[in-house]
Amino acid sequence: xxxxxxxxxxxxxxxxxxxxxxxxxxxxxxxxxxxxxxxxxxxxxxxxxxxxxxxxxxxxxxxxxxxxxxxxxxxxxxxxxxxxxxxxxxxxxxxxxxxxxxxxxxxxxxxxxxxxxxxxxxxxxxxxxxxxxxxxxxxxxxxxxxxxxxxxxxxxxxxxxxxxxxxxxxxxxxxxxxxxxxxxxxxxxxxxxxxxxxxxxxxxxxxxxxxxxxxxxxxxxxxxxxxxxxxxxxxxxxxxxxxxxxxxxxxxxxxxxxxxxxxxxxxxxxxxxxxxxxxxxxxxxxxxxxxxxxxxxxxxxxxxxxxxxxxxxxxxxxxxxxxxxxxxxxxxxxxxxxxxxxxxxxxxxxxxxxxxxxxxxxxxxxxxxxxxxxxxxxxxxxxxxxxxxxxxxxxxxxxxxxxxxxxxxxxxxxxxxxxxxxxxxxxxxxxxxxxxxxxxxxxxxxxxxxxxxxxxxxxxxxxxxxxxxxxxxxxxxxxxxxxxxxxx
Amino acid sequence: xxxxxxxxxxxxxxxxxxxxxxxxxxxxxxxxxxxxxxxxxxxxxxxxxxxxxxxxxxxxxxxxxxxxxxxxxxxxxxxxxxxxxxxxxxxxxxxxxxxxxxxxxxxxxxxxxxxxxxxxxxxxxxxxxxxxxxxxxxxxxxxxxxxxxxxxxxxxxxxxxxxxxxxxxxxxxxxxxxxxxxxxxxxxxxxxxxxxxxxxxxxxxxxxxxxxxxxxxxxxxxxxxxxxxxxxxxxxxxxxxxxxxx
Ligand code: SF4
Numbered sequence: 053x054x055x056x057x058x059x060x061x062x063x064x065x066x067x068x069x070x071x072x073x074x075x076x077x078x079x080x081x082x083x084x085x086x087x088x089x090x091x092x093x094x095x096x097x098x099x100x101x102x103x104x105x106x107x108x109x110x111x112x113x114x115x116x117x118x119x120x121x122x123x124x125x126x127x128x129x130x131x132x133x134x135x136x137x138x139x140x141x142x143x144x145x146x147x148x149x150x151x152x153x154x155x156x157x158x159x160x161x162x163x164x165x166x167x168x169x170x171x172x173x174x175x176x177x178x179x180x181x182x183x184x185x186x187x188x189x190x191x192x193x194x195x196x197x198x199x200x201x202x203x204x205x206x207x208x209x210x211x212x213x214x215x216x217x218x219x220x221x222x223x224x225x226x227x228x229x230x231x232x233x234x235x236x237x238x239x240x241x242x243x244x245x246x247x248x249x250x251x252x253x254x255x256x257x258x259x260x261x262x263x264x265x266x267x268x269x270x271x272x273x274x275x276x277x278x279x280x281x282x283x284x285x286x287x288x289x290x291x292x293x294x295x296x297x298x299x300x301x302x303x304x305x306x307x308x309x310x311x312x313x314x315x316x317x318x319x320x321x322x323x324x325x326x327x328x329x330x331x332x333x334x335x336x337x338x339x340x341x342x343x344x345x346x347x348x349x350x351x352x353x354x355x356x357x358x359x360x361x362x363x364x365x366x367x368x369x370x371x372x373x374x375x376x377x378x379x380x381x382x383x384x385x386x387x388x389x390x391x392x393x394x395x396x397x398x399x400x401x402x403x404x405x406x407x408x409x410x411x412x413x414x415x416x417x418x419x420x421x422x423x424x425x426x427x428x429x430x431x432x433x434x435x436x437x438x439x440x441x442x443x444x445x446x447x448x449x450x451x452x453x454x455x456x457x458x459x460x461x462x463x464x465x466x467x468x469x470x471x472x473x474x475x476x477x478x479x480x481x482x483x484x485x486x487x488x489x490x491x492x493x494x495x496x497x498x499x500x501x502x503x504x505x506x507x508x509x510x511x512x513x514x515x516x517x518x519x520x521x522x523x524x525x526x527x528x529x530x531x532x533x534x535x536x537x538x539x540x
Numbered sequence: 541x542x543x544x545x546x547x548x549x550x551x552x553x554x555x556x557x558x559x560x561x562x563x564x565x566x567x568x569x570x571x572x573x574x575x576x577x578x579x580x581x582x583x584x585x586x587x588x589x590x591x592x593x594x595x596x597x598x599x600x601x602x603x604x605x606x607x608x609x610x611x612x613x614x615x616x617x618x619x620x621x622x623x624x625x626x627x628x629x630x631x632x633x634x635x636x637x638x639x640x641x642x643x644x645x646x647x648x649x650x651x652x653x654x655x656x657x658x659x660x661x662x663x664x665x666x667x668x669x670x671x672x673x674x675x676x677x678x679x680x681x682x683x684x685x686x687x688x689x690x691x692x693x694x695x696x697x698x699x700x701x702x703x704x705x706x707x708x709x710x711x712x713x714x715x716x717x718x719x720x721x722x723x724x725x726x727x728x729x730x731x732x733x734x735x736x737x738x739x740x741x742x743x744x745x746x747x748x749x750x751x752x753x754x755x756x757x758x759x760x761x762x763x764x765x766x767x768x769x770x771x772x773x774x775x776x777x778x779x780x781x782x783x784x785x786x
Contacts (some may be wrong), residue, residue, distance in 0.1 A: 296749025
């Protein structure tokens with residue numbers, strides 16, 4: 053074990069919180085002491101960062117693509133009901149069935165009933181943040197249904213009885229020796245055992261996964277997926293992937309169930325020309341990812357004969373109602389913000405206590421789940437507001453702006469317990485000089501992007517605190533002036 | 541139950557966004573689409589070279605040939621791979637496999653719509669055409685159209701040989717490609733063979749899809765790229781392929 057897990061397993065209840073999660077500073081403190089984890093993480097984030105910068109630099113019109121992506125998503129969110137209804141009609145016409153789930157429990161119920169109706173007790177799954185968010189695997193297990201993760205990293209996580217720590221590379225906290233051990237010890241419990249004499253070469257480990265999972269693909273009758281995009285005008289769903297497990301799940305089974313957050317809709321087919329340029333370059337630093345699957349309802353004799361789309365709210369409409377926080381719903385889950393974040397690099401993904409780690413997690417989770425728990429209240433403080441995340445975001449989400457906005461909310465709700473958690477999270481940032489140094493370097497570049505004064509009621513708060521004024525007042529100094537009196 | 545979920549979600553959305561309603565007055569055309577429709581020269585020879593380069597960069601094995609030489613190229617690639625069986629869509633142009641199957645060195649397994657994934661799992665190779673290719677990203681688009689077959693055909697076998705006609709089927713960029721593609725058709729966009737970087741970020745070829753992708757660029761062909769492989773691929777007989785043992 054890497055020693056990074058607070059508790060394992062997600063709750064299957066509404067909100068999908070990691071129950072019993074320690075708050076950010078406690079989980080982060082454990083992670084930073086784990087040398088293996090830190091070494092894996094900093095190697096990984098540095099590698100991706102450099103490759104990504106090169107991939108983005110290849111496109112002279114990156115800024116224009118970013119502006120278009122932001123505008124498309126903002127437009128869609130302003131008319132979200134319209135586009136979801138258009139999507140529903142198009143999917144239905146193409147032979148699919150659309151379901152709506154207000155929360156995690158409803159979504160899990162719908163999926164479980166659909167699976168049970170097929171008579172099957174096994175499903176294969178493509179990596180999907182939405183199904184992790186709602187704790188679908190656990191909910192299905194409670195109904196006697198086994199869900200097999202088929203993404204290599206998710207397989208490593210599932211076999212290791214572990215939790216993902218990165219959006220894109222969920223097993224980023226595991227090195228090859230640990231992975232070999234997990235495969236050798238656990239594969240037999242889940243199906244085809246690992247080959248004799250398995251070494252820790254990545255090629256051999258991948259081959260072991262290929263053999264282990266192929267048996268499941270050929271047998272599976274039901275698959276569960278998410279989607280990266282849904283096109284309202286055509287009813288098309290899009291899944292972007294590398295390994296081919298997505299293609300297997302989307303093509304071979306008879307029944308396909310896709311659980312997708314309502315914010316994933318885009319108006320037109322043409323909009324894909326923007327996101328399918330920015331997403332691969334920003335996430336895996338590739339001109340294009342190895343496989344992209346696009347499907348519209350069902351096709352005769354090709355692929356599943358039954359297709360169900362479950363549209364998931366689960367807190368998204370709460371974020372939508374918040375004028376400042378809404379922009380978090382533009383996120384296309386590229387994970388670029390994780391890889392540039394000095395706090396993420398040192399704290400690790402598990403510290404964020406949800407399936408959404410890093411800067412995006414710090415602004416999304418408190419909006420989806422509220423700020424009533426210690427971990428959720430502490431998340432907006434797990435940042436030095438350096439602005440590097442905004443710089444790289446392909447849909448221009450102003451993460452620092454939302455963090456400041458959410459801090460206001462946490463500060464406003466009172467309660468010593470939550471405030472202490474928040475203070476400790478901020479303390480974590482301060483206790484790691486590297487975080488601040490990196491933050492302040494980046495801040496020099498990002499400062500013009502930070503809000504001087506928040507619009508709306510947040511304005512009064514920023515007036516009295518000067519928080520975003522980074523260049524003249526580094527975070528450290530601001531902290532000295534503003535740290536709550538009851539700091540422990 | 542489902543319909544109440546629907547009404548609840550829609551009501552929450554409407555409460556959150558106010559009375560924005562139909563986008564009518566704020567059409568999506570208002571989106572600033574000042575990005576480029578192509579990043580490089582669209583000269584056909586340049587596009588061919590760019591596609592070639594990007595395919596190789598993502599570790600596809602690329603060959604160039606002519607219409608005349610295509611059957612010999614296909615036969616050679618199958619022989620070099622040691623393939624005894626090759627899956628093909630029913631409407632593969634008959635000439636493509638003519639030399640490979642002559643002398644029964646290779647057996648064609650023609651998909652009549654009933655081939656199962658388990659059957660395909662024991663087939664050595666698959667040979668198809670494509671709908672179009674995108675030079676800037678090194679992407680091949682399959683849309684289950686002419687000479688491509690159903691999606692599982694190009695997914696299960698471990699070795700995929702894909703024929704692209706140049707310049708006819710090559711476009712520069714995604715903005716050039718999307719208007720030519722029909723959203724109704726199931727599509728697979730392929731950019732290099734299956735890969736993962738999940739183990740310490742080392743790129744490893746081939747987890748679940750074909751581990752070897754060989755691309756044959758056939759130069760000197762006419763035709764335009766488009767949905768369902770609208771390029772004129774040897775019109776003529778439809779239905780069963782050249783030699784169709786099953
Ligand atoms: S917030 Fe932006 S950078 Fe971060 S994962 Fe989402 S889209 Fe990517």
